[in-house]
Amino acid sequence: MANKPTAYNNRLGLKGWVYAGNYTFERYLYIGHRLSGLGLIAYMVLHIIETANRMRGEEAWAALMGLFASPVFKIVEYLLFAAAVFHAMNGVRLLLVELGFFLGKPQEPIFPYKSSVMKHRPLTYIIMLLAGLLMALGGSSLFFK
């Protein structure tokens, strides 16, 4: 009985990171920001590996370029673009908010109380609308030009 645990480890771990449940819109943006950031890092590594293929000669390079010309890679390319746009635009929001802009002033929490998250919600919507617009423009130029 000496080694029997006296408490259960109730830490959410990775689930607490990726599952936003009933939390607010900004909590979902947090997941998007993290996932798009990880995606961009993965792309950076793959991009270095891909361009290093040039050292294997012209034929190897041409074969690889041929693979990237396929429709599947066009979709992958667009997803990458969308991730970059989302990450950059949400990054601008975070930069502004984390420096205390658009959050108002501290106030006594008296009903009807508005938290800093709700105070900067208009900024969040504007930035996400701009991100959506950029994604649509990028998609139209990539798929319909």
Next chain:
Amino acid sequence: MTDTKPITFRIRRYDPDVDTIPHWEEHKLNVPDGMTVLEALHEIKAEQAPTLAWRSSCRMGVCGSCGMFINHLPMLACQTQVLHLGTDVVTVAPLPNYDNVKDLVPNLEPLIQKHAAIKPFIILSNSKEIDEPTGEFIQTPEQRDEYSQFTFCIKCGLCLAACPTVATDPLFLGPQALAQAYRYTVDNRDCGLQERLEAIDAFHGLYQCHMAGACSQACPKGVDPAFGIQLLKRTLVLDSIGFGKKKSSLARVMPLADVVKAIEEFAPPPRTV
């Protein structure tokens, strides 16, 4: 007679003496309008599950004891009305991101340790002033407004249960401690920012916050910890580039003779009846 609605409570049970992992139990209860989750738990314990354990005290959102994970959100059981949740099945689990001691009881020790780590008290530049005060501190209503919102923290720990960073980094100071660090740092009587930096400006400190905002949603007292943290970030950034507010405790001490004079000056008018 008051109308009631049948509600199924899914309650997570765990007894360290018997169980290796928690399990769920279901209890049905006719819930009248206005009944809180805490009151429902009392009724379930009285009539159906006598060994059910939880922590609670004041029943009015002041003591911060009854924090629970209700319908997958951290809430105070005493402030949450069952029928306001709008579901026929209500899940009640212990607060996540804390060790589960028994049933619905979390171990809040890390919360208190993190709170203590940021030195939650006024630190003067001249410590002699504490033992041998030469006067009173001057603080305008505007200066008080800068921190008063953050003084409402009841240390219920809901914000740490909501925080996605705490979920993966147990050493992260968390919203409660960081918001309190701002509460004391922005206080015009305090000169302790440099002393707090050891805990705040560290790997598991301030910059692990990525502004998910979940802590502010969870806070039952409107303390808005996410707000305090962002303001603390701004304070540190301004301080690091030389634009921080310069503070000197001694400069703000009002000599006792002046205090007496000020009291006389602002004294109410003499009574007329």
